[in-house]
Amino acid sequence: xxxxxxxxxxxxxxxxxxxxxxxxxxxxxxxxxxxxxxxxxxxxxxxxxxxxxxxxxxxxxxxxxxxxxxxxxxxxxxxxxxxxxxxxxxxxxxxxxxxxxxxxxxxxxxxxxxxxxxxxxxxxxxxxxxxxxxxxxxxxxxxxxxxxxxxxxxxxxxxxxxxxxxxxxxxxxxxxxxxxxxxxxxxxxxxxxxxxxxxxxxxxxxxxxxxxxxxxxxxxxxxxxxxxxxxxxxxxxxxxxxxxxxxxxxxxxxxxxxxxxxxxxxxxxxxxxxxxxxxxxxxxxxxxxxxxxxxxxxxxxxxxxxxxxxxxxxxxxxxxxxxxxxxx
Amino acid sequence: xxxxxxxxxxxxxxxxxxxxxxxxxxxxxxxxxxxxxxxxxxxxxxxxxxxxxxxxxxxxxxxxxxxxxxxxxxxxxxxxxxxxxxxxxxxxxxxxxxxxxxxxxxxxxxxxxxxxxxxxxxxxxxxxxxxxxxxxxxxxxxxxxxxxxxxxxxxxxxxxxxxxxxxxxxxxxxxxxxxxxxxxxxxxxxxxxxxxxxxxxxxxxxxxxxxxxxxxxxxxxxxxxxxxxxxxxxxxxxxxxxxxxxxxxxxxxxxxxxxxxxxxxxxxxxxxxxxxxxxxxxxxxxxxxxxxxxxxxxxxxxxxxxxxxxxxxxxxxxxxxxxxxxxxxxxxxxxxxxxxxxxxxxxxxxxxxxxxxxxxxxxxxxxxxxxxxxxxxxxxxxxxxxxxxxxxxxxxxxxxxxxxxxxxxxxxxxxxxxxxxxxxxxxxxxxxxxxxxxxxxxxxxxxxxxxxxxxxxxxxxxxxxxxxxxxxxxxxxxxxxxxxxxxxxxxxxxxxxxxxxxxxxxxxxxxxxxxxxxxxxxxxxxxxxxxxxxxxx
Numbered sequence: 001x002x003x004x005x006x007x008x009x010x011x012x013x014x015x016x017x018x019x020x021x022x023x024x025x026x027x028x029x030x031x032x033x034x035x036x037x038x039x040x041x042x043x044x045x046x047x048x049x050x051x052x053x054x055x056x057x058x059x060x061x062x063x064x065x066x067x068x069x070x071x072x073x074x075x076x077x078x079x080x081x082x083x084x085x086x087x088x089x090x091x092x093x094x095x096x097x098x099x100x101x102x103x104x105x106x107x108x109x110x111x112x113x114x115x116x117x118x119x120x121x122x123x124x125x126x127x128x129x130x131x132x133x134x135x136x137x138x139x140x141x142x143x144x145x146x147x148x149x150x151x152x153x154x155x156x157x158x159x160x161x162x163x164x165x166x167x168x169x170x171x172x173x174x175x176x177x178x179x180x181x182x183x184x185x186x187x188x189x190x191x192x193x194x195x196x197x198x199x200x201x202x203x204x205x206x207x208x209x210x211x212x213x214x215x216x217x218x219x220x221x222x223x224x225x226x227x228x229x230x231x232x233x234x235x236x237x238x239x240x241x242x243x244x245x246x247x248x249x250x251x252x253x254x255x256x257x258x259x260x261x262x263x264x265x266x267x268x269x270x271x272x273x274x275x276x277x278x279x280x281x282x283x284x285x286x287x288x289x290x291x292x293x294x295x296x297x298x299x300x301x302x303x304x305x306x307x308x309x310x311x312x313x314x315x316x317x318x319x320x321x322x323x324x325x326x327x328x
Numbered sequence: 329x330x331x332x333x334x335x336x337x338x339x340x341x342x343x344x345x346x347x348x349x350x351x352x353x354x355x356x357x358x359x360x361x362x363x364x365x366x367x368x369x370x371x372x373x374x375x376x377x378x379x380x381x382x383x384x385x386x387x388x389x390x391x392x393x394x395x396x397x398x399x400x401x402x403x404x405x406x407x408x409x410x411x412x413x414x415x416x417x418x419x420x421x422x423x424x425x426x427x428x429x430x431x432x433x434x435x436x437x438x439x440x441x442x443x444x445x446x447x448x449x450x451x452x453x454x455x456x457x458x459x460x461x462x463x464x465x466x467x468x469x470x471x472x473x474x475x476x477x478x479x480x481x482x483x484x485x486x487x488x489x490x491x492x493x494x495x496x497x498x499x500x501x502x503x504x505x506x507x508x509x510x511x512x513x514x515x516x517x518x519x520x521x522x523x524x525x526x527x528x529x530x531x532x533x534x535x536x537x538x539x540x541x542x543x544x545x546x547x548x549x550x551x552x553x554x555x556x557x558x559x560x561x562x563x564x565x566x567x568x569x570x571x572x573x574x575x576x577x578x579x580x581x582x583x584x585x586x587x588x589x590x591x592x593x594x595x596x597x598x599x600x601x602x603x604x605x606x607x608x609x610x611x612x613x614x615x616x617x618x619x620x621x622x623x624x625x626x627x628x629x630x631x632x633x634x635x636x637x638x639x640x641x642x643x644x645x646x647x648x649x650x651x652x653x654x655x656x657x658x659x660x661x662x663x664x665x666x667x668x669x670x671x672x673x674x675x676x677x678x679x680x681x682x683x684x685x686x687x688x689x690x691x692x693x694x695x696x697x698x699x700x701x702x703x704x705x706x707x708x709x710x711x712x713x714x715x716x717x718x719x720x721x722x723x724x725x726x727x728x729x730x731x732x733x734x735x736x737x738x739x740x741x742x743x744x745x746x747x748x749x750x751x752x753x754x755x756x757x758x759x760x761x762x763x764x765x766x767x768x769x770x771x772x773x774x775x776x777x778x779x780x781x782x783x784x785x786x787x788x789x790x791x792x793x794x795x796x797x798x799x800x801x802x803x804x805x806x807x808x809x810x811x812x813x814x815x816x817x818x819x820x821x822x823x824x825x826x827x828x829x830x831x832x833x834x835x836x837x838x839x840x841x842x843x844x845x846x847x848x849x850x851x852x853x854x855x856x857x858x859x860x861x862x863x864x865x
Contacts, residue, residue: 021746024746024750025746027749027750027754028746028749029379029380030379030466030467037465038465038466038467038469038470041465041466042379042380042465042466045379072380073372073380073382074370074372074551074552075372075373075378075380075381075385075535075551076372076551081551081552084552085552140581140583143583143584143587144587147587147591148587148590148591151591155588155591155593155594156579156584156587156588157366157577157579157584157588157593158553158577158578158579159553162362162364162575162577162593163359163362165548166550271580272580272581273581273583273584274584275577275578275579275580275581275584277550277552277553277578281580282552285370288715288744288745288746289745289746290746
């Protein structure tokens with residue numbers, strides 16, 4: 001419930017900010033050869049001839065009816081664009097994050113268990129190299145090697161190869177929807193399309209997760225309960241994976257939330273390289289064209305997503321935090 | 329526990345990729361009759377007459393609808409074709425004649441032409457569609473009036489298969505203007521069935537659902553992803569296209585497009601940067617078509633409201649200080665037609681565009697600056713449109729260096745695409761700027777009308793010359809065969825050469841790469857995709 005005022009704030013700020021963008025959408029969308037008269041016609045059609053306050057009231061009224069307006073840039077309603085593109089981005093980001101976790105947590109643990117040895121340094125070099133490669137470059141490099149040279153990866157043309165049809169929409173995740181539909185061939189094709197862009201995202205997300213795992217694990221490993229456990233002769237594996245890791249999960253969850261939201265908003269370049277019809281490129285293209293409705297819709301969805309994300313992380317805290325679960 | 333989850337996930341991914349490898353052969357068969365085109369542009373509407381329809385969407389008007397007439401197409405000999413502005417061919421109209429003392433065209437429509445739903449194309453459909461084009465406002469209205477068509481009263485249904493277009497006076501632009509993408513013929517019965525009181529022209533319906541009779545029908549449109557065309561086998565308005573199904577897929581990144589066509593997963597890659605195009609044509613594996621765009625130039629605009637540029641000597645000095653060859657090599661990768669180094673200060677041919685009589689000559693530029701009283705130079709911002717940074721940015725940097733040599737100190741002012749039109753073309757407030765204009769109708773006088781006449785949109789230079797005003801007004805409606813026509817346009821070019829409010833650098837090209845065996849890319853004045861002429865071996 002505490003989220004309601006922040007959402008209202010987001011709606012107001014998004015509205016005001018988009019109106020203060022440079023450029024006039026009526027002029028932009030009237031086309032390059034338009035004359036004064038046709039620009040005025042379009043301004044009227046878009047409701048831009050009214051006062052800002054009036055426009056805001058209309059916008060809010062539409063919002064309560066679930067109408068986010070029409071994106072001039074893509075010609076579709078913002079609601080339908082977002083409902084198609086948000087799952088696309090989410091599917092990609094979640095896969096990327098999962099891959100990053102699968103690689104980063106073991107790396108972080110390895111580094112923490114062997115601090116300041118060659119293993120630690122190697123992990124550090126690997127992770128830093130990943131983070132300092134521009135995402136655009138690593139994407140193109142992966143395409144070059146795995147698609148162009150080796151031919152292992154499918155063509156980087158978005159969510160499905162040319163000759164597949166998108167599965168009937170249930171969740172918006174092609175892999176899951178295709179499986180629900182019983183079409184495993186399409187599900188496999190969709191999964192294949194995901195691999196390279198997800199790896200690109202994962203390479204980028206490795207560093208913060210691995211670093212955080214390492215430092216959290218170091219703290220945990222140096223703590224008294226681990227020393228006590230060691231003194232009691234408990235198996236080292238159990239100490240690392242049960243006692244230390246569980247305690248290290250809390251800061252890790254926080255960083256995961258941050259990395260996730262960052263990946264979701266900032267994977268525009270990955271979307272462009274892999275022709276992924278995601279929410280990031282939609283927002284950037286809309287900004288360039290002063291496409292008010294689309295920008296506002298994007299901000300709103302992202303705000304809702306952040307609220308939900310924070311909620312989920314909070315819930316996960318209580319599940320992971322040993323102090324809570326031991327009581328239970 | 330965690331281990332198990334990871335292991336299962338990995339196993340799942342592995343299993344999925346195995347399945348995918350096994351199944352990829354299944355679909356190979358359908359690849360034969362299908363042409364796959366990758367494009368960087370996004371189609372945003374099925375209706376060219378709608379507000380906000382972007383340029384790439386004009387391909388829908390080209391491929392799914394017919395016009396009364398069309399331009400001819402000729403081979404360029406390199407797997408590519410070019411439209412021919414001097415030939416007007418029948419499309420929906422089988423014949424036409426000038427009537428009423430040359431002030432009206434009478435069109436005879438094809439008897440067996442039908443829309444996709446099988447209903448006959450009648451003059452009433454043409455009338456409804458043309459009425460729509462002049463009534464909806466915005467871009468279609470502007471384009472129709474470029475051909476002298478402004479009002480619904482100019483269109484008349486004579487009988488079911490005869491249609492009349494009345495002109496206010498004799499006009500050479502009217503017929504070619506009926507061959508541009510805008511005046512398409514819509515199935516008015518279908519459209520009217522889906523019109524509402526607030527939306528009498530069915531803009532909402534036609535935006536998403538084309539209703540035409542063109543060579544291709546819509547199979548699937550997934551905005552932001554792909555557009556899939558299927559051939560209309562009963563198409564009568566031209567030779568039936570060779571390809572049954574065409575997929576136009578959006579691939580925003582040009583490197584990805586290049587990789588796709590090189591690997592053979594795509595048949596045609598559109599809109600390649602000059603750099604890639606050059607490398608691909610040197611590699612000689614693919615067919616690379618590089619054709620100049622008619623009636624179009626990348627140029628420098630000098631604003632006459634800026635004090636030093638009022639002096640013709642300063643403008644000529646800038647023209648002599650331009651590092652043409654360097655710009656051409658760096659920004660265009662040597663692709664295009666050079667627009668500098670012309671031999672004479674008065675044109676010897678009527679070819680347009682043609683090289684202006686300037687070359688890089690810093691000494692001459694310096695002495696012109698001194699004669700104009702600007703021996704110490706001056707400061708001026710150099711504005712560029714960021715939407716076209718690919719050529720504007722390197723050009724600006726090279727210009728900055730070269731103009732510095734004659735004392736003109738420039739700062740580069742980058743303007744985002746959404747504000748460019750307002751700042752450059754409407755307010756006309758940019759002192760020194762890089763610009764491009766391409767005229768859809770391929771006439772010198774049409775170019776001068778938009779770019780050199782006072783107050784017109786693309787005259788971002790605020791250029792005003794009474795002789796140009798008068799010459800353009802007289803020449804624009806004049807027939808090309810008129811003996812005065814050649815004299816007039818040569819004089820216009822001569823004025824352009826000597827006054828140089830606009831310094832052309834090069835005529836740009838369209839770059840397309842095609843897989844071996846694929847042919848038929850047409851370089852149209854509208855620069856959009858015509859899929860009807862492609863063939864694939």
